[in-house]
Amino acid sequence: MNDTIVTVVGNVVDSPRRATVGSGVVTNFRMASTARRYDAARQEFVDGGTLWVDVECWNTLSGNVSSSVSKGDPVIVHGALTTHEWESENGPRSKPRIKAFAVGPNLQKGRAMFTRDRAAARSSEPTEAAKPGIVEIEPFASAAFGAEPGEGFPLSDEELQAGRDYEVEGEALDLDDADLTREPAHA
Numbered sequence: 456m457n458d459t460i461v462t463v464v465g466n467v468v469d470s471p472r473r474a475t476v477g478s479g480v481v482t483n484f485r486m487a488s489t490a491r492r493y494d495a496a497r498q499e500f501v502d503g504g505t506l507w508v509d510v511e512c513w514n515t516l517s518g519n520v521s522s523s524v525s526k527g528d529p530v531i532v533h534g535a536l537t538t539h540e541w542e543s544e545n546g547p548r549s550k551p552r553i554k555a556f557a558v559g560p561n562l563q564k565g566r567a568m569f570t571r572d573r574a575a576a577r578s579s580e581p582t583e584a585a586k587p588g589i590v591e592i593e594p595f596a597s598a599a600f601g602a603e604p605g606e607g608f609p610l611s612d613e614e615l616q617a618g619r620d621y622e623v624e625g626e627a628l629d630l631d632d633a634d635l636t637r638e639p640a641h642a
Contacts, residue, residue: 458535458536459535459536459537460533460534460535460536461533461534461535461536461553462531462532462533463486463488463506463508463531463532463553464488464529464530464531464561465486465487465488465489465506465508465529465530465532466486466487466488466527466528466529466530467484467485467486467524467525467526467527467528467530468484468485468486468487468507468526469484469485469526470484470525470526471483471484471520471521471524471525472484473517473518473521479513479514479517480513480514480517480518481511481512481513481517482511482512482516482517482518482520482521483509483510483511483512484509484510484520484524485507485508485509485510486507486508486510486530486532487505487506487507487508488505488506488508489502489503489504489505489506490502490503490504490505490506491503506551507550507551508550508551508552508553509539509550509551509552509553510532510534510552510553510555510558511552511553511554511555512555512558513554515572516555516556516557516558519558519572520555520558524558528560529560529561529563529564529565530558530559530560530561531558531559531560531561532553532555532557532558533555533556533557533558534553534554534555534556534557535553535554535556536551536552536553537551537552537553537554538550538551538552539551539552
């Protein structure tokens with residue numbers, strides 16, 4: 456099959472709608488992606504045209520999108536581009552649609568907290584270890600946070616947001632000793 460695979464960066468323009476249909480569970484939303492370009496005459500960036508596209512998300516992705524994405528959120532959608540065609544009173548109509556393989560927040564515009572859906576990967580029954588907000592930590596990682604190896608303590612949302620994964624024994628990651636050469640920006 457020759458699917459046209461695209462990745463579109465834009466904003467969600469309506470609230471995601473979730474429905475159960477004969478072939479599974481689907482969540483749909485509309486997004487807009489506006490091109491930006493630098494206008495040398497005006498010495499500023501200006502908006503170009505806007506692509507309006509419908510996005511459909513099926514099954515597991517459907518549930519995750521409906522509980523994670525809201526109107527106005529900046530997102531990145533990766534999937535197969537199709538054209539939805541229908542007949543209206545004014546004649547044949549069409550509009551672009553993406554059958555999404557992946558949807559995520561655009562981290563250029565803000566921060567996100569990710570919760571892995573471990574229950575879906577193991578079985579249809581949720582387990583104690585798969586509860587949202589609890590992160591399993593290997594024993595060697597636990598020691599870095601001051602816990603005894605084997606305790607496997609869960610991190611709170613505040614600890615995760617504080618960026619503690621970049622600290623070892625209370626010391627922040629030190630870049631002074633790192634050999635990081637800077638490359639010039641390309642035009």
